[in-house]
Amino acid sequence: MAERAAYASDPSKSRGRLFDPGTSPTRSEFQRDRDRIIHSTAFRRLQHKTQVFLHHEGQHFRTRLTHTLEVSQMARSIARALALDEDLAEAVALAHDLGHTPFGHAGERVLNEKLSEWGGFDHNMQAIRVVTRLENRYAEHDGLNLSWEALEGILKHNGPLVDRNGRALRADHPVPVGLNDIPASADLMPWSYASLEAQAAAIADDIAYNSHDIDDALRAGLIRIGDLADVPLVGPFARDVLAHWPDIERSRQAHEVQRRLITAQIEDVIAESTRNIAEVAPQSADDVRFAGRTLIRYSPPVAEAERGLKRFLFDHVYRSDEVMAPVRRSQTVVSMLFDHYMVTSAMPGSWGEAARAASDRGTRARIVADFVAGMTDPYALEQHARLFDGAGALG
Incomplete structure (x- = not known):
């Protein structure tokens, strides 16, 4: 790899991880981030999540996974030209859509409306939830235990989220729910800009x-x-x-x-x-x-x-x-699934247990949203057909 510029992120000077995994003799810290993301369940699910054209409509349209791979290639190209750390740029690119719902932005709009009483739903913040809480692959901790720089990049790649005093930057962009409750090795400084890699x-x-x-x-x-x-x-x-x-x-x-x-x-x-x-x-x-x-x-x-x-x-x-006709039908699918799980808590395994044990409706709503957001398009359609005998399903 070419020499990094002074302004590039340096993996040897990382602010670290919440849990110390020890050093790797073969990979930098940002290479480890990239690998953890690629091997995650959420990353594999992107293969069956909508980009623009719904997944079931054809095998040659882009999915969230193919889009993500294309973004990562371009991010590496830009990083290489500017003497940045290509691995961190790639890691942020690979993770940037992990919080997307089934059926793309259509599903996100439904969950945002359903959770409006409790701060709404944002796919970028959901990506943070995925990599810090919902991916449970490791024996010692929840989440992927990414580096501070990777978490910062996922959180702020589109710019600061609040001002220096923690207030919303604009009235139409409220402070994201959960912003002050992100497990990380140090303050992610949501008021600052992200690295050049992000x-x-x-x-x-x-x-x-x-x-x-x-x-x-x-x-x-x-x-x-x-x-x-x-x-x-x-x-x-x-x-x-x-x-x-x-x-x-x-x-x-x-x-x-x-x-x-x-x-x-x-x-x-x-x-x-x-x-x-x-x-x-x-x-x-x-x-x-x-x-x-x-x-x-x-x-x-x-x-x-x-x-x-x-x-x-x-x-x-x-x-x-x-595009909009199947989108409207997909919104019905997500809405019906959310409402059903809110009433019954009939989700598999620990999901249902957590929902039934929730101390209030807001907590239960967030658990249900986590479960529904993690669905692929085909799984959401399958569950909808099973629960509602195909009523309102996508034709």
Whole structure:
């Protein structure tokens, strides 16, 4: 591995783990984080969780797992170009979606509404619950016992969560429930920015969404390449591909547009981030945390174009009838499952025991949400069909 920059996270200077596992003769601390995440149950379940198109609709659309792998590859590429720790960037990328519910954001919206009385539900905070409490693989402790830097990256890869006094940054973004109750080796400083490695994972997530959701939408027939000709950011690539290769297979045209879009975004991010880092001149990872702004980002013109591309995707893909009809049915499935378990506590094993022993409805609701959020799409459909004889199931 190339030499890390002074502002990169250094695994030999990690703030450590809640439980000391001893040193490894073959792996750095951040490599151990990556490996623990990959071997987790929650990571395997991503294979059967929705990205945009529901899992049952076809075998070639992206799932949370394929999306996560694509994000991790891009995060490593950005980290390598900026002389960061690639393993930490990869670990944060691999964990960033572990808290997602079945049926993607549709399931998250339902659980957020169901838990509104008790602080709501947020997939990012749920990822923290997964890696610190819900993954129970080790004999000595709950959770994956990740390093401080990995936990910080999962928590804050999209930026600070509160101000220096612990107050919400905006009225529409309340302080996440459980923020002050995260098992970690030291204070995660939710008011500060995350490491550059975590910032690389965050923007890689945006790049993957932009590029690969276009690919899936083309596969699904929701849009055609010609529809992209005047769309910000992607338009020039679509026009050039259609001009030079008007008669090749549509799948090849789509891939050519997608790979150019990915390359352009990554190259812009690397160039802009290099300028930002030079301007701030951080000499340590903590200098990055206290810089007062995100350093890994798009250049202003590309950021504006990227917002335009997202508007196009919302209007023509995410809010299309072809996507929203099964989404609405999936919300019914999640809602009915949650309500059933709240009344009966009829969940398997320790889940049911914990729910029945809960001292109040809020505690029970969080246990039920943990159980439902951990479901894959097929398992949720199977349980719904078993409990309700298929009523309201996805057709």
